[in-house]
Amino acid sequence: MSEDKKRNDYENLPIILDKKLGVPIWSDVRELKLKYKMPLGKIKGFFTALSEEKILATRCPKCERTFFPPQVDCPYCRINDLDWIEVPKEGILETYTIITIKPTTFQHYEDYVLAIASFENNVKILTWLKIDDKDKIKIGMKVKLTVSKRLPEGYYIYELTP
Amino acid sequence: MSEDKKRNDYENLPIILDKKLGVPIWSDVRELKLKYKMPLGKIKGFFTALSEEKILATRCPKCERTFFPPQVDCPYCRINDLDWIEVPKEGILETYTIITIKPTTFQHYEDYVLAIASFENNVKILTWLKIDDKDKIKIGMKVKLTVSKRLPEGYYIYELTP
């Protein structure tokens, strides 16, 4: 047996040695890749409005509850086809944080400010707050809801600005 | 609004239209990729033997139960460090099938014969049966347990041959 072989008894196998303990670990040869297709048909109004830089919520004509994220069913009144209403552009910053350690699929972005803002009609929205100087962010400050281009992907999505 | 824009109201969004119903579908921008690292430390004996073209099972010195897949614990006697025993090379074909429609991560292989063979000591093994003429496969036939190279990956794994 060659010297090489002695160093790893598993050289013909997809086995790596744990760096710390030196124990053998099978390195999966079947990578699972999942990318979901999520139908939007019933709430397409939200996305067509988004193209026009409007953010919509739904409202139940019966109990007058507002829903954001928008949903077409009111579970309390058990009716569907709720009305669409526009969320006002001006809101109040409820809370925020700066995401430094990111999920794998967000690693390619700069650190981002995750924030929740409140609007009229009992609507609150979680999104990103775009701001040059992060030290100027204050809970309770006014924020604007806008639609802008997400790079590098190049699609449009809503976010907050001061 | 251009003619182009009319065809898809969602052109600035990761939205595709369902071919059949024409409904908008959000096409996930966050692909999930998972590849597992599975520790083998306690059953490394199986893999070092595999390099020597031997297939091992474990046996409990107390109740004499044989375990394949090999496990180091006997849950009935609650002892660990079971003995290793070699599975005989000759077995009997219990049943088989030919996999035509494959999982995503097996699409790159030719249609394969999935089979279960039985061996002495109450051991049964599920693996591939490699055979030139699939019409010659018969339940109850003798089969040999061997170790061979899995292509294109190039690692060694056990399989059955006539």
Add this chain to the structure above:
Amino acid sequence: MRDVAILGIGHSKFGKRTDVNFLELGWEAIKEALEDSGVSQEKIDFVAVSNFGLWSSEPSPVAPLLEYAGLNPTEAIRVEAACASGSAAVKAAYMAVASGSADIALALGIEKMHESGTGDVVELLARIGNYFWEFENFGPTFVGYYALYANRYMHDFGAREEDLAKIAVKNHYYGFYNPKAQFRKKITLEDVMSSPYIAWPLKLYDCSPITDGSAAVILASEDIAKKYTDSPVWIKAIEGATATSNLSKRENFISIPSAIEAAKRAYKKAKIDLEKPYKYIDVAEVHDCFTIAEIIAYEDLGFAKRGEGFKLAREEQTYIGGSIPVNLSGGLKSKGHPIATTGVSMIVELTKQLLQRVEPERQAPINNGLALAHNVGGTGHYVFVSILSLEK
């Protein structure tokens, strides 16, 4: 233990449901069950949701479903037992009521498999068997697992592919009359026999499809049930059993030991004669994920002797009018098989059968007021057998 009644049922249309999102699909069944029972959300004390997921985006689906359906702050859990997850959800809801932990409980089964492509669904299902010792290197598929059974069964007992095909023909026949079914199309023996092999000897038409769908049942204790309905259906038994993950560790490939065990327990609990259960049961839904599975189910449940299940198919004894009608919903084969929904869907169907609320062409004669559901997860990794009854 308190007796547990079914107070209401809900069931979405099964199929490729790209017209709705995950939450809208869940609401379809919940809404129908609320309306059927007359119960409002705040009366529900416990929710059990079955959703295998992985092919759909929400990794912890209960919270968004409850939010959408106005069910917060109700206590809720998700349960999973592979393709028997639906029965496991009903069992959890049943235990909540039986124990007195809840007066009214909801079980929801939901699956939205078309959020992923076919290859990925095949991949995810295959991973359920046993990941490291079976999937990783040998890529069995679920059709493949059942093909191992089919091949051995045919070898041992002389059954033919045509016998298996007759199961598909029967189930499509009844599915044609079920408005909630994915495939509403009668098929012929030739249609099945000429369909391509997926995993020899199983062909495309031996297989249940990839399905989106939801189903819900609302359960209640006896005193509560009496307030809401004059026609409760009672859960006499819902008994589970398990078998090894590695198929190679099974005794044989012609029967499912956990199905035999679960049936034995359920019959005992419901006081049904183990020798001739089909004499007592008016109608059954059995887990025909593949045609061979229905034939083996006949034997595991005692509807036929070992090795003679295929004769029931050959002689058409499981149509209405035969010795015991099976899968009048169309079964998984024609109604569709949204993995974790299936067990709940079976309970919904049998409740309707017992109450004689299904379409006339597929209504079983209800003589004894007893119905059976047989729900298999994996290749018997988990099995639940349930007995419903018109009498307490």
Add this chain to the structure above:
Amino acid sequence: MRDVAILGIGHSKFGKRTDVNFLELGWEAIKEALEDSGVSQEKIDFVAVSNFGLWSSEPSPVAPLLEYAGLNPTEAIRVEAACASGSAAVKAAYMAVASGSADIALALGIEKMHESGTGDVVELLARIGNYFWEFENFGPTFVGYYALYANRYMHDFGAREEDLAKIAVKNHYYGFYNPKAQFRKKITLEDVMSSPYIAWPLKLYDCSPITDGSAAVILASEDIAKKYTDSPVWIKAIEGATATSNLSKRENFISIPSAIEAAKRAYKKAKIDLEKPYKYIDVAEVHDCFTIAEIIAYEDLGFAKRGEGFKLAREEQTYIGGSIPVNLSGGLKSKGHPIATTGVSMIVELTKQLLQRVEPERQAPINNGLALAHNVGGTGHYVFVSILSLEK
């Protein structure tokens, strides 16, 4: 409803367990619980397993675990409620026994998070929040979610990062004495304050780690329990509640409504005064996935008035000798947080505390014989509050 006793407990070493595979890790806790209770596998009627999985390979983990542990053909289900999955498993096992469906039931929590890399674990956890409306476009992480709470809490009540840090110091202090803990290292306020921000204002040392580990409890009905043990611990209450999946739909970001609700129900069931629960409870394990979570837990559980939880930390009132000792196991912070194991681990720890079986340095004085576990899934998507008692 039958009374339910804890008959035996098992607990693996927590940490980066590359020395064992998934099944060996599960067996560690099961074996210990079997030995602790004196129960053998065939006496167990029902198994509930909590495993969030996704980061580990088996998508339907119950079957391989049962096969390995010699538990077939016992009826079994998996339950999930995000990071509260462990409590959900205990609840399912509890309901099985309370309903009479089982005489003896096993709840196993298991997680092997190190089968995936750190980035992927962060990714999978983040997906639990709400997939489409939160994760897909805005990539919140779980630290991020709790940082939204921390920031608002500090803003509203004048708490400082140092107050949060004191939680970490306390929990590491006790974890040092727990041989099963992942980190057995005392830390200083400076260690916490100088650790890097993960999601401002939360730093690395405000966060629980990625952990592999398993824990098991064996439950039994009163008559069975008496045969096996002279010192059963009783589950007086195990009550769950839920809140919205979308964090944006919560009333505020200083409290967790489902925790308040679950606590209220549990106190009511265990007949504990809602005003001063800490007068009754000898010791508590609360869900300190992040330091801020423990502070909010103090308030949601009624250990402190709203807005004053941080003062308990500041004044070190939750050490032994203070108004109520909390997380003497080391908590999620130091003991580790194998997601679906945590709830079971809490019950194991409190059973040992009540029986005065823990290491002397971290043993709470047991005066009233009551202990509380508070287990949060997501950011309150699911919460369970359990009360254990030495008296039935």
